[in-house]
Amino acid sequence: xxxxxxxxxxxxxxxxxxxxxxxxxxxxxxxxxxxxxxxxxxxxxxxxxxxxxxxxxxxxxxxxxxxxxxxxxxxxxxxxxxxxxxxxxxxxxxxxxxxxxxxxxxxxxxxxxxxxxxxxxxxxxxxxxxxxxxxxxxxxxxxxxxxxxxxxxxxxxxxxxxxxxxxxxxxxxxxxxxxxxxxxxxxxxxxxxxxxxxxxxxxxxxxxxxxxxxxxxxxxxxxxxxxxxxxxxxxxxxxxxxxxxxxxxxxxxxxxxxxxxxxxxxxxxxxxxxxxxxxxxxxxxxxxxxxxxxxxxxxxxxxxxxxxxxxxxxxxxxxxxxxxxxxxxxxxxxxxxxxxxxxxxxxxxxxxxxxxxx
Numbered sequence: 001x002x003x004x005x006x007x008x009x010x011x012x013x014x015x016x017x018x019x020x021x022x023x024x025x026x027x028x029x030x031x032x033x034x035x036x037x038x039x040x041x042x043x044x045x046x047x048x049x050x051x052x053x054x055x056x057x058x059x060x061x062x063x064x065x066x067x068x069x070x071x072x073x074x075x076x077x078x079x080x081x082x083x084x085x086x087x088x089x090x091x092x093x094x095x096x097x098x099x100x101x102x103x104x105x106x107x108x109x110x111x112x113x114x115x116x117x118x119x120x121x122x123x124x125x126x127x128x129x130x131x132x133x134x135x136x137x138x139x140x141x142x143x144x145x146x147x148x149x150x151x152x153x154x155x156x157x158x159x160x161x162x163x164x165x166x167x168x169x170x171x172x173x174x175x176x177x178x179x180x181x182x183x184x185x186x187x188x189x190x191x192x193x194x195x196x197x198x199x200x201x202x203x204x205x206x207x208x209x210x211x212x213x214x215x216x217x218x219x220x221x222x223x224x225x226x227x228x229x230x231x232x233x234x235x236x237x238x239x240x241x242x243x244x245x246x247x248x249x250x251x252x253x254x255x256x257x258x259x260x261x262x263x264x265x266x267x268x269x270x271x272x273x274x275x276x277x278x279x280x281x282x283x284x285x286x287x288x289x290x291x292x293x294x295x296x297x298x299x300x301x302x303x304x305x306x307x308x309x310x311x312x313x314x315x316x317x318x319x320x321x322x323x324x325x326x327x328x329x330x331x332x333x334x335x336x337x338x339x340x341x342x343x344x345x346x347x348x349x350x351x352x353x354x355x356x357x358x
Contacts, residue, residue: 001055001093001096005096005097005100008100009048009049009052009096009100012045012048012049012052013049013052013053015041015045016042016045016046016049019038019041019042019045020042022038023035023038023039023042044103047099048096048099048100051092051095051096051099052096054092055089055092055093055096058085058088058089058092059089061081061085062081062082062085062086062089065078065081065082065085066078066082068081069082097353098349098353101349101352101353102352104172104173104176106172106176106207106283107170107172107173107176108169108170108172108173109171109172109207109208110165110166110167110168110171110172110207110208111165111166111171111172111175111176111205111206111207111208112149112163112164112165112166112204112205112206112208112272112273112276113135113163113164113165113166113175113178113203113204113205113206114161114162114163114203114204114205114206115128115131115132115135115159115161115162115163115201115202115203116128116160116161116201116202116203116204117154117158117159117160117161117199117201118181118199118200118201118202119198119199119200120184120197120198120199120200121199122154122155122156122158122188122190123184123188123190123197123199124199124200124201125154125156125157125158125159125160126154126156126157126158126188126189127158127182127184127199127200127201127310128158128159128160128161128162128201129157129158129159129162130158130184130333131182131201131203132159132162132164133333133335134332134333134334134335134337135164135166135175135178135335136164136335137334137335138175138335138336138337139166139168139171139335140335141335141336142168142170142171142174143168144166144167144168144171145166145167145168146164146165146166146167147164147165147167148162148163148164148259149163149164149165149257149259149269149272149273150162150163150256150257150258150259150269150273151163151259156189156190163273165208165272172205172207173345174341174345175205175341176205176207177307177321177341177344177345177348178203178205178307179203179204179205179307180202180203180305180306180307180308181200181201181202181305181306181307181308182200182201182202182203182307182308182310183198183199183200183306183308183309183310184198184199184200184201184309184310184312185197185198185309185310185311185312185313186310186311186312186313187312187313196313200306204280206276206277206279206280207276207279207280207283208272208276209272209275209276209278209279215275215278215279215282217248217271217274217275217278221248221249221250222246222247222248222249223246223247223249224244224245224246224247224267225244225245225246225247226241226242226243226244226245226263227241227243227245228241228242228243229242229243229258229259241263242258242260242261242262242263242266243256243257243258243263243266244256244257244258244263244266244267244270245270246267246270246271246274248274248278251278251281253274253277253278253281254274255270255271255273255274255277256270257269257270257273305321306320307319307320307321308320310329310332310333311329312329314327315327315328315329315330316329317329317332317340319340319343319344321344321347322343322344322347324340324343326339326340
């Protein structure tokens, strides 16, 4: 283990002892904000310090086994202990490095997932509907809530654009690498000659902004328009100006919602989406700067980048960023995204570890 990492772990061990003492004081709950902050810090530090304690214990056991090599009667046993100890030490070293990686402050947040049909007309809209189903099924597997915020349906079924809110702990951490261009290769339902067409959709994953803390929206910078909702929705939704469109004048960013039952509900939803979009732009600018510095393949937030191809004739799905190809398209489209998301997270961690090593 590098001396700098060992020193950092020593500091964290001392800090955990300090936090434990602070939480044990009689007046610890007098300031509830501080108490919650300390409790959260204690929960974050404990697994790191425990892993470091296991690492040091393993080092001690290894030293003891090496001393035993001098005894001819114990030599074979000692060598077996040394081999096992070195393997365990390497595993603990890697685990500790991962625990020390910087945490993404957005990882535990809910997200807004935006799917927009691109090249391919009606077929792209149908594919947008397939992607929505895929992410919805994945959310169900994780027991997250799914709320449709805004939807613009196409004539054949599918969506020109759809925005959903996924509510669940860790939603952003699992899906943050889904942003980008998704390409599909298949024979469309409208194709009479049996030819394979290529269509595309863009996906944007935006962490839900804590509006007051993270995005300041000056009322003077907002233009709020109301209009009559279009499409299905019953008598009330089509007879009143319940749909809301909000434009952020300094940036030109627009968010609209017409799926709620009242103008008030639609305005609240549109404000949430607007805040998330503004926050997302700020986040992507930061990510792109970091990506340029470290030549990252993942996490650049570039929407124009084609990240994945779904090839139906071959039952193949390929993620171009990490050169991963899986022949389980049906399962993936039914929400079995774990292998893809795990691989992307592992690649990102490998990049971070390389950076930590530098």
